[in-house]
Structure formats: structure tokens, C-alpha cells
Amino acid sequence: MTRAxxxxxxxxxxxxxxALLASMDLSVLFMAAPWLAADLVPTGPQLLWIMDVYGFLMAGLLLTMGALGDRIGRRRLLLLGAAAFGAVSVLAAYAPTAELLVLARALLGVAGATLAPSTLALLRGMFADAAQRRVAxxxxxxxxxxxxxxxxxxxGLLLERFWWGAIFLINVPVMALLLLIGPALLPESRDARPAGFDPxxxxxxxxxxxxxxxxxxELVHAGAAAGPLLAIAVGVAVAVVFVRRQARMADPLVDVTLFRSSEFSAAFGTYVVMVVASAGLGFLVVQYLQVVLGLRPFTAALWQLPAVAGTMLGIGLTTALARSVRPAVVAGTGLLVAAAGFLLLTGVGVDTAPVAVMACYTVVTIGTGMVTPLAIDLIVGTAPAHRAGSxxxxxxxxxxxxxxxxxAVLGxxxxxxxxxWARDALPAGLxxxxxxxxxxxxxxxxxxxxxxPGPLGTAVRDAAESAFTAGFAAAAASASALLALAAVVVTVRLRRL
Structure with missing residues (x-):
């Protein structure tokens, strides 16, 4: 086997x-929202769309773009997406109205959907050796x-010195560099016998x-309202039609028969379950830091950097262990480490110091860092090479x-x-x-x-913060139990690897 x-x-x-920029654009607007709101004066719904439309469209187009890359070439799709991403970033940076910024963010989502599947599919072709591919x-x-x-x-750092549009302009030189050197360094790969694209x-x-x-x-914001529930029902109904169509096609957009493989289905399920737990608690950790502990958004963001270091450590551990330890053991261990971190978070209280909270959360990210690259490698590596993009x-x-x-669930x-808790703890007479x-x-x-007034307001806030930490602990306990169960399942399902 050829080594890289x-x-x-x-x-x-x-x-x-x-990969870095596509994910960074999901969160970079968190700090800029007040500045662009003051400049463009969007309505409430427009501001929500500015924040969310990028992620919505990227999620919706990932399947399509992955399959398209298999057919027209993954490098070609990556470079086309990079060019579009850079050009639309300029449009977003200088958008004179909220409507144009919504449009620019939507187009960024379309372009962003080309990046992750193309880069992962190219890695599959560039690193044929399994050990090297895990590192990559x-x-x-x-x-x-x-x-x-x-x-x-x-x-936050850019907003200290520049206007809000600068957060989009950082994409331009990076994408220009990719367009300049990508054709020389990245080999083209595609399905050798591509079928027609099925619109x-x-x-x-x-x-x-x-x-x-x-x-x-929307369930997070609106609760069990008719609109979100109807949207989910429609999506599930269409998904059933989609899956049935794929099962009948000779060359489908998504090969649903892959889920018959215990290795593929276990890796895919592990990846999704782990994201369920980490995203749900990550959302609550941010609220805890900003509202309960009263940290400014930028300070709260800085406090999350140790968790990033934990992810890097977990990835490094998996890379080292995967050479001599079976994937089932590594994945199961990582899930148990993350479950232990969530269990530690159940002890967080109103007066817990930020360093203690983030120490517990860093244990979580060490565990998820161990699991994520292994799960992605199994998903991409166990599938046929000609379907790497999809x-x-x-x-x-x-x-x-x-x-x-x-x-939604942990929230x-x-x-x-x-x-x-709040209903019982709030002071009487409100x-x-x-x-x-x-x-x-x-x-x-x-x-x-x-x-x-002073004492009554303090009593309400104290009761609410205590109630929030109780809810936080319940969600953390649920995440811990979920990942502990997943550790058992994945260890059994991957035992043959």
C-alpha cells in the first residue's frame, strides 16, 4: 500500500x-451581532436569519454537494466552492442593508457546503494507508x-480594531491561498464511472x-409549538420518500445500504450521539458562563479555549493509541471519558469558579476528541472509495x-x-x-x-440561578448516561475491528 x-x-x-473557515463562520458572528445590528438596523427576524441561515443551508446541502463532488471531481468542487466563499465574503463584509447580508450569508452557506465533504473525500484518496489516514x-x-x-x-479581537465586516474579509486571503496552491498539491479524484446527477x-x-x-x-425557542412540530413532520415524511427512492436506484445520491454494515452504522451512530451530547451541554455551558457567572461574551469565549486544547489532546491520544489498540476500545474509552466529564459537571453550582467549570468541560472534550476522528475515519474509510464524497x-x-x-433535547x-425548581424557589408576592x-x-x-427593588430582585435572581444549575445538572447527567450507554454499544458493535 502506497504511503503518503x-x-x-x-x-x-x-x-x-x-475546514477551519467553514466551521468558524458558524460562530464568528456571535460577537459581531450587536455591531451589525446597530449599523444595519435589522428587524428581529432578519437578525435571526443573519445568524442562522448559513448553518441551515450548509446542513441542507451537505448530502447534495458530497454526491456532486463524486461526479464532477472533489478538487474541482472544492476550488469552485472556495472561489465562491471568498467572493461572497466580500459581499457580506460590505453589505449596505440587512436584506443583502441575509442573502450573502445564505450564499456562504451554499459555498460552505462544498468544503467539508470535498476535503474529507480528498483525504480518503490522498492517504491510502489506514494509520496515516487516521492522523490526517x-x-x-x-x-x-x-x-x-x-x-x-x-x-472579538477583530472588532476591537475594525468594523464588523472584517470578520468576513479574513476568509478572502485564505481562500485565495487555497486557489493558488490547491491545484498543484491536491490530486483530483472522482467516481471512475460517474452516473448522472439526480436532481x-x-x-x-x-x-x-x-x-x-x-x-x-425552533423547539428550543418556541417550545412544543405547532409550527416547529409540523416542520419536523414534513421533513421526516420527505426523508422516508428520499430513503425509498435511494433504495430503488442503481446509483443513488446516498447509498443507504451502507447502514447494513455494523461497522459503518456503529461509527455513524456514535458520531451523531456524541454530537448530541456535546452540542447540547456546550450550549448550556455558554449560558452558565455568561448569565450565571456574569462573564462578558468575549471573556466567556476565552474561557472556552482550554476545552479546545482538550480536544487537541484527545485527538493526539487517539492517533497514538490507534496504532496498537483496537478501534472499539479507543472509541469506548473516549466515550467513557466524556461521560465522566459530564458527570463531573453535575456538581456545578451557582458559585463554582469558571476554572472549575471549564476543567470539568475539558475532560468532556478530551473524550470527544478521542472519538471524533476515529468515527469520521470509520465512516469515510469503510465506505467504497467512489462514494467518498457522498x-x-x-x-x-x-x-x-x-x-x-x-x-433541543438537553435544552x-x-x-x-x-x-x-424556579416555581418552588421564587419568593412569594411576585x-x-x-x-x-x-x-x-x-x-x-x-x-x-x-x-x-433590591432585596426582592436579588431573591428572584438567586432562585433562578439555583434553578438553572439544577437543570444544567440534570442535562449533564442525561448526557453522561447517554454516552456511557453508547460506549457499551460501540464496543460490542465494533468488536470485530
């Missing part, structure tokens, strides 16, 4: 650039996960993914769905415990409207507390 040389490893460094995917994973974590930090399947995949992602995300897109679409589901657990607002969300309770 200097050209392939240099090409890997090039491929980390689009570990490096790619570090870039992709690190990009999301450092996005708010990068955004009906592509539309069905988009119509299945987008409503589900939208509905699950399988990579499937894996990343699963991660997007897992993230939305984790925030709902935390919210239910919060409401019950006006009915104030009491209802305070029992719905921690943010609502803080707003109520700020409008009340």
Missing part, C-alpha cells in the same frame, strides 16, 4: 484551511472543531434535512442534525427542571406576569429581577 509523502502532508495543511483525519478534525470554538475569540434526489434531500433542522432549532456529506449532515437535536430537559416570565427562562428571570 511530503506532497500529501503539505496538501493536508492546505485542506485544513477551508485527526488534523482535519482539530481544524474543523477548533474553528467553531475560536470563532467568537477571533471575532429529484437532491431536492428531496434538501427538503428532508432543512425542515427537520429548522423545526428542532459518505462524507452524510457524516457531516448527521453531525449537523445531532447538534440541533442535542440543543428541554434543563428547561423542564428549571421551570419546576406579580403573576413576572412570576410566569421568571419560570420560563433564566433570561426572563434576570429581566424580571432587574425591574424589582
Amino acid at each position: 509523502g511530503n506532497r500529501e502532508w503539505t496538501g493536508l495543511a492546505v485542506l485544513t484551511l477551508p 483525519i485527526g488534523v482535519w478534525t482539530a481544524a474543523f472543531t477548533g474553528g467553531f470554538a475560536v470563532g467568537p475569540v477571533v471575532g 429529484v434526489s437532491a431536492l428531496l434531500s434538501i427538503a428532508a434535512v432543512l425542515p427537520v433542522i429548522y423545526g428542532v432549532k 459518505v462524507a456529506g452524510l457524516g457531516e449532515a448527521g453531525a449537523e442534525f445531532g447538534g440541533a437535536l442535542g440543543i 428541554s430537559i434543563a428547561a423542564a427542571v428549571y421551570a419546576g 406579580p403573576r406576569g413576572a412570576a410566569e416570565a421568571a419560570t420560563e427562562t433564566l433570561g426572563g428571570a434576570v429581566a424580571v429581577a432587574d425591574g424589582l
